[in-house]
Amino acid sequence: MKLSIILAPYDSGHFHGGCGQGPDALISGGLVEAMTLAGHDIAVKDIGKVGDAQEREIATGFAVCNAVAAEVQAARDNGRVPIVLAGNCLTSAGAVAGEDADAIVWADQHGDLNTPETSIYGFLDGMALATVLGLCWRPMASAIPGFHAIDPSCCVLVDARDLDPAETELLATLPVIRTECPGVAKAAERLIAAGAKRTHLHLDLDVHDPEELQANRYAHPGGPAPAELRQAVCDLARLLPVVGITISAYDPAFDARGDVPPLVGQLLTDLLATVERS
Numbered sequence: 001m002k003l004s005i006i007l008a009p010y011d012s013g014h015f016h017g018g019c020g021q022g023p024d025a026l027i028s029g030g031l032v033e034a035m036t037l038a039g040h041d042i043a044v045k046d047i048g049k050v051g052d053a054q055e056r057e058i059a060t061g062f063a064v065c066n067a068v069a070a071e072v073q074a075a076r077d078n079g080r081v082p083i084v085l086a087g088n089c090l091t092s093a094g095a096v097a098g099e100d101a102d103a104i105v106w107a108d109q110h111g112d113l114n115t116p117e118t119s120i121y122g123f124l125d126g127m128a129l130a131t132v133l134g135l136c137w138r139p140m141a142s143a144i145p146g147f148h149a150i151d152p153s154c155c156v157l158v159d160a161r162d163l164d165p166a167e168t169e170l171l172a173t174l175p176v177i178r179t180e181c182p183g184v185a186k187a188a189e190r191l192i193a194a195g196a197k198r199t200h201l202h203l204d205l206d207v208h209d210p211e212e213l214q215a216n217r218y219a220h221p222g223g224p225a226p227a228e229l230r231q232a233v234c235d236l237a238r239l240l241p242v243v244g245i246t247i248s249a250y251d252p253a254f255d256a257r258g259d260v261p262p263l264v265g266q267l268l269t270d271l272l273a274t275v276e277r278s
Contacts, residue, residue, distance in 0.1 A: 001272055003035065004075035004082050007046040008068050008094075011087040011251075012124065013060035015049055019216055020087035022250030027085075029261025031268075038269045043080060045071050057124050062140045065094030069145050072098025072244060081275075083268065086248040089128035092202045096132055097147035099244040103196030104132060104150050105184075105236060107158035107229065108204035109220050111167040118166035126164075129155070133174075152176050153194050156187045158232070159207050162220040181224040181232035188239040199240045201233060203267075204249045205260065215260055216251040230267045237274040245271070 007027070011018035023046075032042050047067040051060030068084055072095050075082040084095045089112055096104060106112070112129035115136035119126055131137045134149025141147050153175040160178065163171070171178070179187040191199065205215035209223040224232065236242070245268070250260055 001039075001276055002041045002078070002080040003043070003272075004071070004078070004080040005032065005035075005042060005044045006068060006071045006075070006082055006084045007044070008064050008084060008086040008091045009046070010060060010064050010091075013051065013055040013057040015055065018087065019249050019251045021252055022087055022248075023085035025252040026247070026250060026261050026264055029258060029265075031261060031265050034262070034265035034269060038272070040272065043075075045075075047071060058140070061088060061090050061124050062137075062144070064088070064091055065097070065141075065144045068094030069098040069147070073146065081272075082244045084244070084246040086246055088125045089202065089204055089248050090125055090131060091248065092128060092200065092246045093132050093141055093147065094144055095244050095246050096150065096200050097144045099198060099200055100146060100148075101198045101200040101243060102150065103154040103191050103194070103199040103240070104202060105156045105158060105191075105199060105240070106202045107207045107233075108160055108202070109162050109206050109218065109223055110204070111157065111160045111163045111171065113167040113170055114164060118164070118170070120164060129157070151194075154191060154196050156184070156191060158184060158187075159223050161222050162218070181228045184232045185235045185239065188236050191240060197241060198243045200244050200246070201236065201242050202246045202248070203229075203233070205247065205264070206249050213259060213263065214254050216249050216254050226263045226267070230270055233267065233271050234274040237271055238278055242271075242275055
């Protein structure tokens with residue numbers, strides 16, 4: 001399979017800061033070699049320095065989305081499947097735009113469904129899925145080339161267990177499909193029934209049980225072990241047309257033993273093998 005690995009090394013507007021160090025750490029941890037050994041043709045693209053000199057979170061966050069959308073579209077034009085390695089979850093808005101996705105599977109310990117009106121901390125990345133679903137930041141999102149908000153009925157939220165009160169209230173009003181990893185096949189069937197034809201898979205690595213794998217500073221009890229998440233995404237890929245993948249929120253400062261890169265390599269290898277067979 002021809003793949004384009006797109007690096008978006010930003011965290012809250014900061015270039016190569018915090019989780020913005022994750023994309024390079026995954027590459028230096030052997031991801032390209034693992035995928036090449038699995039028989040894939042790999043092209044690596046780095047969006048480089050974008051945004052303004054002040055590294056303002058909102059301006060830079062959406063500049064990253066614009067750059068990622070362009071690289072994802074270029075990958076598609078060249079017959080490559082885009083895999084975005086990102087510091088922040090908001091980057092998925094750019095990937096979704098470039099892929100013309102009409103459905104999304106969002107695996108994350110957080111809901112990322114706050115809005116500027118409900119957010120306790122004003123953290124832009126806590127509004128990432130809300131942005132993708134067209135619930136906030138509409139002018140900024142609509143400026144991303146190719147962006148169309150995904151209908152909440154075509155969204156699966158996997159293993160979100162650390163929710164703010166306002167997110168819980170919002171989810172009670174939305175047709176978002178919620179599940180844990182063992183239930184993803186049924187969730188995929190509901191997406192198909194909703195008309196999903198082009199699905200983006202977003203994996204925030206802190207979805208894992210921190211007792212099994214800690215990817216960043218956020219550690220809330222519960223969640224799947226790496227093998228459980230890997231099985232879940234493969235089950236999804238057997239049923240759904242996955243057109244692109246985002247992997248986000250890996251901060252190597254919290255992975256002293258370097259456990260994360262080989263596990264990401266194994267996940268992608270198994271997932272893409274399933275996509276090829278489907």
